[in-house]
Amino acid sequence: MPEIVKPTITYTGINQQIPYDDPDATILETSISNQIPHLHECGGNGQCTTCRIRVIDGHSNLSQRTFKEIETARARKWDPSIRLACQTYAKGDVSIERLVWTSAEINKLQLETIPEGSAEERRIAILFCDIRNFTKMALNNNTFDVAHILNRFYTVIGDPILYNNGIIYQYVGDEIVGLFGVSGGMREKNCADAIRAALGMYYAIERLNRMELVDFDLTIRTGIGINFGKAYIGKLGHPKHKQLAVVGDPVNTASRIQDYNKTAGTNILISDSVYRALPDGFLDIGKTFEVQLSGRDENTKLFEVKGFLEQDIQFQLQSSLDYLLRNEEEFAAEFYDRVFEISPETRTLFKKNMKDQGRLLTHMLGAIVYSLSRPENLKLGLRFLGESHSRYGVTEAHYPVVLQALMATIENKLGEFSSPELLSAWRTALSMITDEMRQFSK
Incomplete structure (x- = not known):
């Protein structure tokens, strides 16, 4: 036969x-x-x-x-x-x-909903972020160093946009523009995503200054402005070279709000339209301003954002993921060593290449953190993972082992950046994730 x-x-x-x-x-x-x-x-x-x-x-x-x-x-x-x-x-x-x-590429898929050759009105949150001392930085460093610094800058401030279901609209010299809600969504969520991105940018720049720019004798400062409103979005331009275009007063206003940080001596300012979209007790608000922005006849009320009033788990996880997975192979190897130490019998579940298994683990962890900004998909994704793991022989008894090993690995990898608040956020999130997955165990 x-x-x-x-x-x-x-x-x-x-x-x-x-x-x-x-x-x-x-x-x-x-x-x-x-x-x-x-x-x-x-x-x-x-x-x-x-x-x-x-x-x-x-x-x-x-x-x-x-x-x-x-x-x-x-x-x-x-x-x-x-x-x-x-x-x-x-x-x-x-x-x-x-x-x-990669999970970062998911946000680009929103652009497929943008009309070709015309524009349609959509309600979006617009974020402008600007490097404050760019001219001085360019004068005091050689061209290659400036390019290196800008690439690092755009990476660390671009990631928070992508983590929070936003898209990077454009880079303009020393400025980056993010859009939230391009493919729809509720006003509250789009504004919250934009603010979470802004705070992520601010803390990422602080970490960049402390860890990577000390050799350049340079400290980067930024100003961030966020507005919400109806703008026209479309892919416009020459028939052979159409680009995403976002046009409207809310976009211009967001740029001017960002610029007003210079006058106000603040880092993050939001408009009243953003502030009113969010529930009471969500933000730690500092100064407030009522100003006439350039090009506007009426006054605009602005609010300084200093942080969240209560722990925001998404923000905590997003702000530490890149640091945790800066060496993915090391993270995965340490995690599996801890699993096998706690529960030696689990070795029998892993019959294939452990290096590939580790790559799958870090890929999955990163994807889950990214998908927290799209909760409509997260629960379905965790169900799929739970069912898949069950087919591989994972039982309900294995999940506490996984949680313990993950938390120990995370605490060790965070090192000096570890804090009770950050570890609490990871424990809360991972407990939710493992509880959801274990429902589908044998």
Whole structure:
């Protein structure tokens, strides 16, 4: 009897080939079971598009698009080669490419909802952030150093925008502009996301000054302004070179609010439209101002933001994730060493390459922190993870071990940045995550 040859899936981006040995598994499930990081924010339910793939070869060896896929492809104007891995099954050899590699790229997917060649009115929060002493910095350092500093600056202030479901609209010299709510959402959430991003920027710059810029004898200062209102958004320009354009008075006002920080001696200012969108007791407000901004006839009320009045778990996790995972391999190795020390019998659950397993762990941890800003997907994603782990032999008794090992690793990796408040935030979040996942244990 001839040997049955199993289909294979080739991942072109990483030049890896794996057997497709379970006809009841989607391509997404096959990726995960073979320790290939594959984003799936909604847990493989076809409600997001983060697991999308491009089919390089073997189109005819895939299942037909489901109704969810057809609707998504039509709305986002996909060509036939793009599929949702969570909705697709293979029946023969296929070569694919994952299209969303990191959680930071998820925010760009909002741009697919922007109209081509026209603009439509949308309610958004707009954030402007400016380097205060850029001219002096450019004069006192050579060109290569300035480029290095700017790249680090844009990285540490760009991450908080991406963590909070925002998109980076543009860089203008020493300024960065973030938009929140481009694809919709409630006013309160969009404004809260923008403020969380602003505070994340402020503390990231403080850390940058302390850790990386001391050799340049330089201290960066920023001013941040946030406004909320209706702006026109579209992809406009030459037919062969259309770009995202955001036009309207709320955008201009946000820029002027940012600039007013210089006069006020503040770091973060928000407009009354942002302040009124948020519940009482949410923000620690400092000074208030009523000023006539340039180009406006009426006065604008501004509020200085100093922080949150109560612990904001999202903010705490976001502000420490990059530091925790600055060496992902070390983090994963320490975590698994702790797991095996606490519970030696768990070694039998790990039959494949531990380096790949570690990469999957840090990928999953980062994805969860990013998805906190999209709670509609988070619960579905955790259910998928719980069910997947159950199939691999993880039981309810393993979750306390995981929580203990994770917390010990996090505390050690945080080092001097560790604090009771930060550890409490991580414990609260990880307890919620593990409790949600363990519901689907055997």
